[in-house]
Amino acid sequence: MSEIHGAVGAYVMNALEGDELVEFETHLAECPTCQREVVEFRETATELSLLSRTDPPPMLKGSVMAAIAGVRVLPPEEAEGNHAATAPEAVPRQPLREVPVAPTDELAVRRQRRRMRVLSLAVAAVTVVALVLGGFVVSLSQRQPPLASVTAETELLRAPDLKAYTITLKDGGQATFVASKSLNRAMFSSGDLPALNQDQTYQLWTLAGPLTSPTRVTPDALVSAGGAAKQWFTGPIAQSDALAISIEKAGGASAPTNIQGATSF
Amino acid sequence: MGLSAVPSGPGGEASRTDPAPPRDVAGRGAEAARLADLVARSSRGHEDAFSELYDLTASRMYGLVLRILRSADHAAEVTQEVFVEVWRQSARYAPDKGSVLAWMSTIAHRRAVDRVRSVSSEVARDEQYAVTTVVREADHVWEDVEQKMDVERVRKGMASLTAIQREAIGLAYFGGYTQTQVASLLKLPLGTVKTRIRDGLIGLRDALGVEE
Structure with a gap:
């Protein structure tokens, strides 16, 4: 590995400067390995920004939308500038504002x-x-302060044997089941549960045995319908092999009738 | 009991039994495709698509910029510049060169770093940051489980690195420091810092299993 090649990480972190930046960009234009690493490392670095997620002030959106109304979208780049050398600089580099x-x-x-x-x-x-x-x-x-206080939820999410599955429900919406046998805990969560009629409810289930022919199906907690929902399972997770959600009459049922989704874990 | 009629069990997307990725990979792919579509529509002048793109990405962009600038006012200003730039460049986004989030984050990081390295903003990492941080903690309580899982995944990835790798990456990415500054802060030779950043990114990439 040539020495300049080793600067690829610092380049992605925007930590190169001066001559070395120029030198690396010159190298990058001719090095497919570095080009590939730049793409990969940018994806990796982007994941880091999950740690800093913060909702912007609400007025910022109006300000942004007003600002773009007066800005013309640039046409796609000309084909002549489209050779590999331009790849790494797909992102515009701005001179310092104050200069x-x-x-x-x-x-x-x-x-x-x-x-x-x-x-x-x-x-x-x-x-x-x-x-x-x-x-x-x-x-x-x-x-x-630490990113999240140590709550039962955080504890679950940090469980070494954590299993999590996101599925699409039959009548729409995405749902996530998170479970840890060692903690004997599981949670259901959705950001967009379809609304139900007044006389209906979502109900959770724990199952033992294979999903297609369970040896035990146990009614679990009810989930209030519509929009965002988060619900702990109450049943024996350590002794279960699958989780399910169904739509039932208000008050719940002893056996599932209208299953919306299930997952083994 | 009609459990065999379950519409989308774990068999839906092939092998879901592998416990390694805590977050459903297909779900992430769908999210990425949606962002790409919104950018494509934005590039044809659809402000409604851009509005949705903003809603889906603003907390990532603003949070990153805020972490680097440590000033709510400057962060809002730079975040607005970032989104205007994304709008302006939307026709030049090339899906084969990375995800929309990576493209946008690169713009945001570079803008924030340029700002923080200018003299005026060095003074401007102000007290408001502390206030915003408190607000942010409150937000976390209400975060979706999905988002928390993503955060945990990255935390675990960072925890898998050596202390020096973690520090070097943190200072460069969230601190906005140059490699020379990182070397000076960590009292390490420049070459060592460079290597640690790259090794750390490799470790993180492998730990996160980021798909290209």
């Missing part, structure tokens, strides 16, 4: 940028002592 020079003066921009980076390095070293604890960046002055 008071014409964006065409690349050298000046780069010089300015380098100056700013030197400065920001100094600032960074003094003011921000960042640590990574358990996968999270925290600063000493603003320590964040």
Whole structure:
């Protein structure tokens, strides 16, 4: 592995600078291996942003929609610029906003940028002592609480023998079953359960044996209908092999009649 | 008892018995295809498609930008720039070069990093961040189980790395630091940092089983 090849990770993290950035991009244009790694690592890095998910302020959407109304969509790139070399730069690189020079003066921009980076390095070293604890960046002055407090739900999701299945229900909607035999717990969750009539309810079931010919079918908790729902199973998960959801008359049933979905685990 | 009539059991998508991926892979693929479709429609000027794209991705983009900038005001501003850029470039999104989320996250990360490295914003990692963080914690309580599972998956992936790999990736990705700055913060040679970032990404990629 050539030395420049090793910079691919730093490149994806936007951590390369100056000459090395230029050098790597030149290399990247001719290195299929690096091009492939850039694509893969970008997908991987994107997963990291799951850890920082935050709902934006509600007014931001209106502001964004108003802003795009005045912006023309650029036409697709010309075929001539479409050779492999352009692949890594599919994402536009913007000059620094604060740089008071014409964006065409690349050298000046780069010089300015380098100056700013030197400065920001100094600032960074003094003011921000960042640590990574358990996968999270925290600063000493603003320590964040752990991502989720240890609740039964979190405990379930961290179970070493966690099984999770998302299925599409018969009458629409997606549902997820999450189960851990070692914890003897299971949960049902859906973001879009179809609404039911007044006299109907969703009901959960635990099953023993194979899904097609179960040896035991036990009625479990009821799930209020419509929209987002989350419900713990009450039954013996450790002794069960499958989970199901059905639609029943209000109050529930002792045997399922209108099964919406099931999964063995 | 008509359990054999179950419409979409685990057999629906071939082998679901493998416990490794906690999240249904087909579901993720469907999500990705939906985003790609929304980008395609946006590129033909459909603002309703773009509105939906915003709804599905805003918390990922804003959260990433906020984590890097640590200022709610700057984060909102940069997030808006990101979405305007996504709209402008929507006809140039190439599905064969990665998912919509990766494409958008790359734009967002680069924008946030450019902003944080400019002098003015270095001062601007302000106190509001702490406030926003509290709000965010409250949000997590109400998160869907699916989202929590995704988060847990990434947490486990990060936990599988060595401490140095984890720190280097965290500082570069969420801290917005250059490799030189990361090396300085970790008191390690630049070459070591470079290698750790790449090795860490390889480890994370393998742990997450991210499909291309």
